[in-house]
Amino acid sequence: xxxxxxxxxxxxxxxxxxxxxxxxxxxxxxxxxxxxxxxxxxxxxxxxxxxxxxxxxxxxxxxxxxxxxxxxxxxxxxxxxxxxxxxxxxxxxxxxxxxxxxxxxxxxxxxxxxxxxxxxxxxxxxxxxxxxxxxxxxxxxxxxxxxxxxxxxxxxxxxxxxxxxxxxxxxxxxxxxxxxxxxxxxxxxxxxxxxxxxxxxxxxxxxxxxxxxxxxxxxxxxxxxxxxxxxxxxxxxxxxxxxxxxxxxxxxxxxxxxxxxxxxxxxxxxxxxxxxxxxxxxxxxxxxxxxxxxxxxxxxxxxxxxxxxxxxxxxxxxxxxxxxxxxxxxxxxxxxxxxxxxxxxxxxxxxxxxxxxxxxxxxxxxxxxxxxxxxxxxxxxxxxxxxxxxxxxxxxxxxxxxxxxxxxxxxxxxxxxxxxxxxxxxxxxxxxxxxxxxxxxxxxxxxxxxxxxxxxxxxxxxxxxxxxxxxxxxxxxxxxxxxxxxxxxxxxxxxxxxxxxxxxxxxxxxxxxxxxxxxxxxxxxxxxxxxxxxxxxxxxxxxxxxxxxxxxxxxxxxxxxxxxxxxxxxxxxxxxxxxxxxxxxxxxxxxxxxxxxxxxxxxxxxxxxxxxxxxxxxxxxxxxxxxxxxxxxxxxxxxxxxxxxxxxxxxxxxxxxxxxxxxxxxxxxxxxxxxxxxxxxxxxxxxxxxxxxxxxxxxxxxxxxxxxxxxxxxxxxxxxxxxxxxxxxxxxxxxxxxxxxxxxxxxxxxxxxxxxxxxxxxxxxxxxxxxxxxxxxxxxxxxxxxxxxxxxxxxxxxxxxxxxxxxxxxxxxx
Numbered sequence: 001x002x003x004x005x006x007x008x009x010x011x012x013x014x015x016x017x018x019x020x021x022x023x024x025x026x027x028x029x030x031x032x033x034x035x036x037x038x039x040x041x042x043x044x045x046x047x048x049x050x051x052x053x054x055x056x057x058x059x060x061x062x063x064x065x066x067x068x069x070x071x072x073x074x075x076x077x078x079x080x081x082x083x084x085x086x087x088x089x090x091x092x093x094x095x096x097x098x099x100x101x102x103x104x105x106x107x108x109x110x111x112x113x114x115x116x117x118x119x120x121x122x123x124x125x126x127x128x129x130x131x132x133x134x135x136x137x138x139x140x141x142x143x144x145x146x147x148x149x150x151x152x153x154x155x156x157x158x159x160x161x162x163x164x165x166x167x168x169x170x171x172x173x174x175x176x177x178x179x180x181x182x183x184x185x186x187x188x189x190x191x192x193x194x195x196x197x198x199x200x201x202x203x204x205x206x207x208x209x210x211x212x213x214x215x216x217x218x219x220x221x222x223x224x225x226x227x228x229x230x231x232x233x234x235x236x237x238x239x240x241x242x243x244x245x246x247x248x249x250x251x252x253x254x255x256x257x258x259x260x261x262x263x264x265x266x267x268x269x270x271x272x273x274x275x276x277x278x279x280x281x282x283x284x285x286x287x288x289x290x291x292x293x294x295x296x297x298x299x300x301x302x303x304x305x306x307x308x309x310x311x312x313x314x315x316x317x318x319x320x321x322x323x324x325x326x327x328x329x330x331x332x333x334x335x336x337x338x339x340x341x342x343x344x345x346x347x348x349x350x351x352x353x354x355x356x357x358x359x360x361x362x363x364x365x366x367x368x369x370x371x372x373x374x375x376x377x378x379x380x381x382x383x384x385x386x387x388x389x390x391x392x393x394x395x396x397x398x399x400x401x402x403x404x405x406x407x408x409x410x411x412x413x414x415x416x417x418x419x420x421x422x423x424x425x426x427x428x429x430x431x432x433x434x435x436x437x438x439x440x441x442x443x444x445x446x447x448x449x450x451x452x453x454x455x456x457x458x459x460x461x462x463x464x465x466x467x468x469x470x471x472x473x474x475x476x477x478x479x480x481x482x483x484x485x486x487x488x489x490x491x492x493x494x495x496x497x498x499x500x501x502x503x504x505x506x507x508x509x510x511x512x513x514x515x516x517x518x519x520x521x522x523x524x525x526x527x528x529x530x531x532x533x534x535x536x537x538x539x540x541x542x543x544x545x546x547x548x549x550x551x552x553x554x555x556x557x558x559x560x561x562x563x564x565x566x567x568x569x570x571x572x573x574x575x576x577x578x579x580x581x582x583x584x585x586x587x588x589x590x591x592x593x594x595x596x597x598x599x600x601x602x603x604x605x606x607x608x609x610x611x612x613x614x615x616x617x618x619x620x621x622x623x624x625x626x627x628x629x630x631x632x633x634x635x636x637x638x639x640x641x642x643x644x645x646x647x648x649x650x651x652x653x654x655x656x657x658x659x660x661x662x663x664x665x666x667x668x669x670x671x672x673x674x675x676x677x678x679x680x681x682x683x684x685x686x687x688x689x690x691x692x693x694x695x696x697x698x699x700x701x702x703x704x705x706x707x708x709x710x711x712x713x714x715x716x717x718x719x720x721x722x723x724x725x726x727x728x729x730x731x732x733x734x735x736x737x738x739x740x741x742x743x744x745x746x747x748x749x750x751x752x753x754x755x756x757x758x759x760x761x762x763x764x765x766x767x768x769x770x771x772x773x774x775x776x777x778x779x780x781x782x783x784x785x786x787x788x789x790x791x792x793x794x795x796x797x798x799x800x801x802x803x804x805x806x807x808x809x810x811x812x813x814x
Contacts, residue, residue, distance in 0.1 A: 039123025203264025229291030322384025422570030637795020701756030
């Protein structure tokens with residue numbers, strides 16, 4: 001004998017019911033089958049709605065009732081052709097009973113729990129009637145049995161308690177001699193010991209099936225639903241979630257208690273003692289294996305089994321000195337909650353006994369608050385206790401697994417992962433069995449928390465990094481090309497999944513929450529919304545994705561002022577924009593401080609040497625205990641390119657223009673040629689060396705003329721370069737006469753920092769520096785005479801993009 005239960009979605013349409021029929025016909029070839037069905041999806045809510053409308057005197061209850069009737073009649077028409085008129089008449093008779101009941105509620109304006117149960121019982125009775133008639137129309141040996149004749153309860157309407165001995169006796173007696181191969185029963189409904197209609201509460205159809213399976217000691221209990229088993233997390237919130245093949249009863253109970261709606265906790269208890277396996281299957285994909293719940297000897301190589309969550313939770317905290325050392329305090333609190341029929345989902349109490357927190361369903365908060373304050377009114381009045389503290393809009397997440405108690409550091413891994421993603425924990429509960437670690441968090445953080453924990457415990461150390469990129473011009477576009485090219489490699493070798501979620505230029509911004517197609521992002525951006533810095537930031541924060549990174553590929557002061565807001569939300573920042581790190585010292589220090597405080601990396605390697613590891617090298621020297629004595633560097637790829645190509649056979653204006661066209665300079669070349677860009681770079685190195693300096697402390701020995709510096713526009717500047725060509729030729733001639741090279745050098749010593757054009761002699765490391773290369777010489781306590789050199793390409797879109805990419809990967813690997 002097998003017991004199968006089909007949920008509301010499984011009987012929600014003609015095609016789904018046909019799937020149910022096929023499954024039942026196949027199963028019944030080998031065994032007698034008992035099939036428990038739920039109401040058609042959404043019908044129970046419609047019945048409840050119609051009753052409330054009738055109670056309120058709103059005639060719209062008839063419209064709702066008609067909609068329910070039409071839904072069932074349409075199903076019947078699609079499923080049965082022959083003898084449909086007779087069956088339809090029987091169905092309409094049931095609807096007349098429903099309308100009579102609703103009319104009565106409307107007339108007396110009363111909807112008691114007792115009447116509610118009678119009203120809600122129609123859903124399962126209607127769906128089971130249609131399923132039975134469909135089977136018999138196809139020559140299956142099926143009979144409809146009213147579960148109210150078998151399952152006996154007390155009179156606690158809307159969530160009645162089953163009288164097990166009498167119920168088991170009724171079930172065993174009926175099925176002992178039942179000849180039919182298929183028996184259909186409505187789930188959820190029962191009858192009290194005095195004959196009144198009752199319901200079994202949330203998950204009642206699952207419970208009906210479990211009661212029957214236990215009473216008959218069935219081979220197996222099959223729960224058929226719209227998903228392929230119990231998943232490692234809610235697949236609607238976690239795309240990477242997957243079905244759990246095997247799970248034990250205790251783990252299943254924990255996951256179902258904490259919101260895994262595939263199965264309800266009460267359903268497990270009746271079959272647990274008899275060790276009847278439960279199989280959870282997908283009606284729409286019957287060939288998939290689903291989840292098997294059985295005895296706890298199932299051994300799987302896994303740290304945890306699943307993650308679950310309960311939404312819309314309120315945390316109540318009662319605290320005060322009057323609680324300390326007072327026997328019976330908890331009994332008094334929980335007694336009042338039990339009296340008010342309020343379910344407690346989570347409890348945590350400080351060891352000092354100074355406070356106790358309980359989590360309840362948000363809908364019960366007013367009743368709980370009134371009850372607790374009333375119960376402890378005496379203590380509150382005498383300031384021994386505070387009035388109950390209420391925190392709303394919360395949720396509970398739970399990590400579940402029977403093996404967790406044997407593994408060290410599970411709690412640390414869980415809370416560490418949440419902390420890194422700025423998920424604040426309000427309360428924690430963990431039983432001595434360590435089967436479940438629960439935490440109360442903000443409702444808005446649920447999706448991020450589930451994905452963070454799933455990534456940490458179920459995805460083989462794969463890590464998803466979500467990018468928000470401001471500035472997709474020359475360098476930004478190269479970065480996106482590199483990400484597209486390397487995605488597969490990063491997944492396979494570094495276990496990193498990079499997703500670009502948002503991009504922006506000066507005019508438009510575009511977002512795709514599950515990651516954009518890097519082949520079509522340009523077209524999508526053209527049709528995006530108007531770009532706004534605050535709008536871009538708000539979207540990144542509101543999406544609330546784990547491992548988020550803001551990437552600044554601009555030279556904008558306004559964008560650099562956004563960093564602090566991202567860091568405060570634990571969103572990492574990667575920047576090639578030098579303005580933030582060369583701004584006022586207190587602003588730079590605040591950014592570094594926020595990066596530490598909110599555990600959000602702030603990386604800016606490309607600020608100094610494009611793709612060269614200059615800052616990283618400096619930081620490693622400092623971290624290892626070395627001391628910086630001095631730094632000498634050529635830090636401008638654009639200026640190095642210009643002076644390497646400027647001769648007495650060229651014009652300075654033409655070489656500068658060539659550098660700009662090849663992407664070596666900023667859009668405004670005055671930033672490069674004025675020395676400001678190099679001054680910012682040496683300032684950043686000075687600060688990373690531990691020196692407290694500002695930009696005005698860097699001595700800038702300009703090689704430009706007053707005429708150049710007075711230009712108002714880029715076009716004017718180029719005109720002055722033509723006018724002052726003799727000045728630049730004289731600089732070149734001076735160096736050539738000494739057989740030396742012109743290099744724009746940045747210097748940092750204990751006496752300060754300076755930047756300026758220098759004539760470099762033969763034999764110096766800077767002399768043969770070609771093209772747009774950069775070079776940095778670190779003289780340190782460990783490298784006092786032969787400096788540590790870092791040398792390579794220091795300008796260009798590709799190398800700058802690769803430097804940004806390296807910083808992103810560094811964050812991903814952190």
